[in-house]
Amino acid sequence: MRCLCWLFWLALFPTAAHAASPITLCEGVWLDATRSRSVPVRIRMPAGREKVGVILFSHGLGGSLDAGTIWAHAWAEGGFAVVNVQHEGSDSAIFGKPGFKSALNGEQLAARARDIQFVIGELGRRLLEGPCDLQRIDLNRIGVAGHSFGAQTIQAIAGQSFPVKIEPPLSDPRLRAAVGLSPSPPLTGSPESAFATIRIPFLSITGTADAVPFVTPITALQRQQPFRLMPPGEKYLLVLKDGTHEMFAGQLFRTTLNGEPTPHIRNTVIATTLAFWYATLGHDKRALQWLQSPTGLRAGLPPGDFFESK
Incomplete structure (x- = not known):
């Protein structure tokens, strides 16, 4: 099945798309010398x-x-610098080990x-990384995105509040917009309080089959909760029929069973996120109208499938 939204977006932004x-x-x-912590990028x-x-990307x-390889490549083709960040302590080094699910905690969050805060700072300090000219990066146009625990990370960076005051804050005023793929309710505390403080533009993306019960009891419906409880103001929710948790990772897997996104989900996520980035980081009025009209x-x-905005 062809994705009509993708075709419509191609008509609006043919240069970036092709x-x-x-x-x-x-x-x-x-x-990060202050934390004695290595951060691969x-x-x-x-x-x-x-x-x-x-x-x-987290x-x-x-x-x-x-x-996030699929998403990162599309965003870079669309004209953005993209930085994937790897998080020690909750990365692939723990996968498959006994008790690996215990890394899904507030300390790791x-x-x-x-x-993320450290990498943003380094992007403003470093001139080069290999052949990449980091001086081209406009630090007045910073977006963040993440999948699953990465989406929870992005929620924190975007302004989510916590039952216990954290100093210095996890939120970062340098951000302009955020995308959460498979977002989640907070690990602890009131969801209403947690999301009431996220005021920057935020796009939530999930699917009707977006659940991983062997890792967390969060249901597909609960992944819509962050959008529902955030205050209005460039907040968006995209829900895709039969979208599984693994599909939104945007990763190339060795097997395709419930792994890589279907062509429809892949194209729709790319089209929607690029329009969101153009609207928020590029101030493109056509993209904003396409999202809100x-x-x-x-x-x-x-x-x-359905899409909501507020």
């Missing part, structure tokens, strides 16, 4: 010499720099948020 310009790929391991820089906005529990994105979705 450019497929060469992407410079760089990797490094940055040391993978950077994708779009072609050109002009200033570009930047998107940081992987889920047991993930790595490979998480805070460490992850500090990783009844005749825009929601009008092109097939039965079973």
Whole structure:
């Protein structure tokens, strides 16, 4: 089945969608001396010499720099610098070990948020990472995205509040927008209080089959809760029929069973997120109208999918 929203988006943004310009790929391991912590990064820089906005991506529990590859590549082709961040203590090194699910905790969440804050700071301090010219990054146009535990990380960075005051805060005023793929209720405390303080533009993406009961009891319906409880103001919710948790990781797996996204889910996530980034980091009025108009994105979705905004 063709995705009508994808075709409509191609008509609005043909240059970005078809450019497929060469992407410079760089990797490094940055040391946060204040925490004695190494933070691996993978950077994708779009072609050109002009200033570009930047998107940081946080992987889920047991993930790595490979998480979000599909999304990161599309965003870089769309004209953004993209930085995948790997989080020690909740990355692939723990996957398959006894008790690995215990890493899904507040301490690791805070460490992850500090990783994102650290990388943002380094992007403003470093000139180069290999052949990647970091001086091209416009630090006035910073977005963050994440999947699963990475989405919880993004929620914290975007302004989520916690039952116990955390100093310094996990939220970061340098951010302009956030995308949560498979977002979640808070680990502890009141969901109403947690999400009432997220005021920046936020796009939540989930599916009707977005659950991993062997890891967490969070249901697919509960993944809509962050959107429902955030205050109005450029908040969006995309729900895709039959979308599984693994599909939203945006990763290339060896097997396709419930792993890589279907063409429809892949194209719809790419189209929606790029429009969101253009609207929030690029101040593109056409993209904003496509997201918010009844005749825009929601009008092109097939039965079973739905999109809301407030």
